[in-house]
Amino acid sequence: MIELRNVTFGYDERVILEDISFTIGESESAIIMGPSGSGKSTILRLLLGLNYPQRGDVLIDGMNLNQISDRDLEEVRKSIGMVFQDGALFDSLTVGENVGYYLFEHTKQSTEEIETAVREMLGFVGLDADQVVDQLPEQLSGGMQRRVAIARALLATNPKIMLYDEPTTGLDPQATDLILRLVNKLTEEKGISTIVVTHQISDAFFLADRFLVIFGGRLIFDGTIAELRDSDQPQVRAFLAPYRQSLELVESKGFRPAQQ
Amino acid sequence: MKNFAAEFQGLFFFSGRSLAAVFRPPFYWRELIDQLYVNGLGSLWLIVLTGAFAGQGFALAFANELAEFGAKDYLGRIMAISIIRELGPVLTGLMVAARVAAGITAEIGAMKSSNQLDAMTAFGIDPMRKLVVPRLVGLIILVPVLTIVTNVIALVGGWVIAAFVAKISTTFYWSTLIDRLVFGNLFIGIMKPFVFSFIIAFIACYKGFSSEGGTRGVGRATTESVVLSSISVLIMNFFITRFVWQAIRGFV
Ligand SMILES: Nc1ncnc2c1ncn2[C@@H]1O[C@H](COP(=O)(O)OP(=O)(O)OP(=O)(O)O)[C@@H](O)[C@H]1O
Ligand SMILES: [Mg+2]
Numbered sequence: 001m002i003e004l005r006n007v008t009f010g011y012d013e014r015v016i017l018e019d020i021s022f023t024i025g026e027s028e029s030a031i032i033m034g035p036s037g038s039g040k041s042t043i044l045r046l047l048l049g050l051n052y053p054q055r056g057d058v059l060i061d062g063m064n065l066n067q068i069s070d071r072d073l074e075e076v077r078k079s080i081g082m083v084f085q086d087g088a089l090f091d092s093l094t095v096g097e098n099v100g101y102y103l104f105e106h107t108k109q110s111t112e113e114i115e116t117a118v119r120e121m122l123g124f125v126g127l128d129a130d131q132v133v134d135q136l137p138e139q140l141s142g143g144m145q146r147r148v149a150i151a152r153a154l155l156a157t158n159p160k161i162m163l164y165d166e167p168t169t170g171l172d173p174q175a176t177d178l179i180l181r182l183v184n185k186l187t188e189e190k191g192i193s194t195i196v197v198t199h200q201i202s203d204a205f206f207l208a209d210r211f212l213v214i215f216g217g218r219l220i221f222d223g224t225i226a227e228l229r230d231s232d233q234p235q236v237r238a239f240l241a242p243y244r245q246s247l248e249l250v251e252s253k254g255f256r257p258a259q260q
Numbered sequence: 261m262k263n264f265a266a267e268f269q270g271l272f273f274f275s276g277r278s279l280a281a282v283f284r285p286p287f288y289w290r291e292l293i294d295q296l297y298v299n300g301l302g303s304l305w306l307i308v309l310t311g312a313f314a315g316q317g318f319a320l321a322f323a324n325e326l327a328e329f330g331a332k333d334y335l336g337r338i339m340a341i342s343i344i345r346e347l348g349p350v351l352t353g354l355m356v357a358a359r360v361a362a363g364i365t366a367e368i369g370a371m372k373s374s375n376q377l378d379a380m381t382a383f384g385i386d387p388m389r390k391l392v393v394p395r396l397v398g399l400i401i402l403v404p405v406l407t408i409v410t411n412v413i414a415l416v417g418g419w420v421i422a423a424f425v426a427k428i429s430t431t432f433y434w435s436t437l438i439d440r441l442v443f444g445n446l447f448i449g450i451m452k453p454f455v456f457s458f459i460i461a462f463i464a465c466y467k468g469f470s471s472e473g474g475t476r477g478v479g480r481a482t483t484e485s486v487v488l489s490s491i492s493v494l495i496m497n498f499f500i501t502r503f504v505w506q507a508i509r510g511f512v
Contacts, residue, residue: 048382070386078384088375092367105385 001025002193007056009046016042018217029187029194031204034214040197041085044163048082049073078106081159085166087149089137095148096133102156121151126178143171150179164196168203180206201243205250215239270470275462278396281388288394295398299360303406306359310351311410315417323426332426336436339418345445348411349452353493356403358486361464364395365485368468369478396461403457404450444508452500456493463489
């Protein structure tokens, strides 16, 4: 479970997020949308304890990140999978070592076992394991790197929470489809709480019913897609305007492709 | 450069946290071995060259000067003291500051600027323990060992000059030299690299962690790291010679 309570955060004097509160339950998925620079990635950083709010509390499974010990914080982090916006792959480790990072660091599994799991996961995200496993991240294309980043985040033993920062940006439609299915599968099968930051309304629609919209440092909307579409809040309408067309297009299909 | 006081304070707290992290498990043995391998073997040729040329150059200068006074028999004695107590530790410290400190700062700085430190933290791994501790412990082992190598090479270089230029007998050179390997000289000679290893590791890691401003920032941090650690080595060297030697010379 994820909870933000009246969180205010800024870099130096500049306030980025102001009085944000929301709760995301177990097995629940939510989408965070908002203009560029509105603080979406910052929210994910707060959830990982990479930054701390100036006011308010961040709670993961009831534990207040402001108050727990470093040890407990490490345990909390181990239960969270994160796909960074820029991938943040370890550039001096091979793709295989990147994807197996969690298993290498936190489990006693043998190298062979980990390698098997890594190869399976690479296949899962649509990469040719034989080809990429021994390459360095810089030898892959941007889209391939993103998939490696996703594979790395997924291959933890027991994530309870998954955070994806624009997982499909820059991917071709096939890869996007693949990744979205994967995200859904994981959320549904493993009962994981998921937050996806995205600018793609089609992805958003595919992944979750719950929408959070950050605008001007505030959480201006928290509700379902139908409520989002029908909202008469001026700020929400302004934010949604450029998305209207694709929203209608997606809605007219009337299904979430993952459930085909 | 940032405000000096703030910088110093940052370095001070960082050093404290690194020391604390050494004693908190897990200890990353593989990282330590990597560090020893990369920085040890990688620095060896540099150290050998430094020792060989510095030792010979030094011996040559002294041999000529001593010969004028008819005192060239003192060459072994002077080499022992100047290399083991001063030149060996300082040269090794400077070489390590140039080569290893630059590498550490650049690597950690680049990891920071590409969010890899955050990614590591997000995986529940403390970069202090994973990156800083193996580098610190690695240097604590390496700098003294490399210093000993420098000393040996430099003293052998001195022998080359003694035997072939100054025409001092080999046995005489070595026996006068070994005569001066007393506790006080050896203690200073090994204490210095030990102290330098902490200084270099703290500065290099701190500069990497605190680097800001993308690639240019990493470049700047690397330069500052080399400059600051080199100067600190020289200053610290002076103070150890000045005060520690003063304190223990009565006992030797
Ligand atoms: N390290 C930092 N120092 C100072 N300001 C920062 C830092 N990181 C981010 N910011 C600022 O915080 C604000 C929010 O950044 P954030 O990355 O959360 O935006 P975002 O909503 O994820 O944007 P995007 O959709 O472009 O990824 C931005 O205005 C940015 O300028
Ligand atoms: Mg972002």
